[in-house]
Amino acid sequence: MGSSSTSSFSNSGSSWRELPFEDFQWFLKEVKKKFNLDLTGYKPQRVKRRIEILVRKWGKSSYREYFDLIVKDEKAQKEFLDRLTINVTEFFRNPEKWDELKKKYIPVLLKESGSRFKAWSAGCSSGEEPYSLAILLEELRAPTGAKVIATDIDINILAKARKGAYEERSLVNVPPDIKKKYFDYRDGLYYVKPNVKARVTFKRHNLLQDPFDKNYDLILCRNVVIYFEMKTKEELYRRFAEALRRGGIIFVGSTERIFNYRQIGLEVVSPFFYRKVK
């Protein structure tokens, strides 16, 4: 750690300077060792700013002090992991895109792959995205073999996803008939029904470290890459393209674009949908 680390902050509140970059790098290494969370592919200034807001919030004056805190204090640790991995999501986020997915792409993919249909919700957060997809598969009467793999780096959020219990606000885009058909309402929460749950398998997976499976018909990677550096994003999309079967589709978030799509063997089918060239 740099020696200047403890003098950079004023705990009094209003005036504070940034902590040294070498301390930040030390912190990233320790976080990787301790929590198996590798933040090196993320935009460093954004990550640093986010962490330093937390350092200040807890009245700490260095990365070392803050690291000791998150190792010992469960609440601070959970907050740190939550803030860094930002889990905001909802069912059918950007509903018109889901409509397009349901009407134009899934029927073709199902026709081609039948019960071998395999989709991946990469960065699935608390499960709203993969369950939305599973609901569409039910609606389209997909064979029971048609499945969704849902992955995220954050084990806490995956525990919530597996439970499949949601507050009303997660379901703002869910039409009343779909709500009735695919959720059980108990004690103020909406529980995803077993037939929807049965289509989804949750797993911990780090997109920047772990190997990718192959032969996907459909990959959803939405609102995940936003904090990744351009180089990391390009490499990730290249790996996604490799993971798709020919004719498979990748669905990205509504502020996202795959700029290098041609080089990696994709074509644009409409904004936010790309197809692996046959």
Ligand SMILES: C[S@@+](CC[C@H](N)C(=O)[O-])C[C@H]1O[C@@H](n2cnc3c(N)ncnc32)[C@H](O)[C@@H]1O
């Ligand atoms: C904003 S949520 C997106 C949820 C959903 N895809 C959607 O669009 O509503 C971003 C998710 O990406 C996950 N994430 C961030 N970095 C990741 C990584 N390197 N590997 C896997 N998941 C990651 C976070 O844990 C978080 O749950």
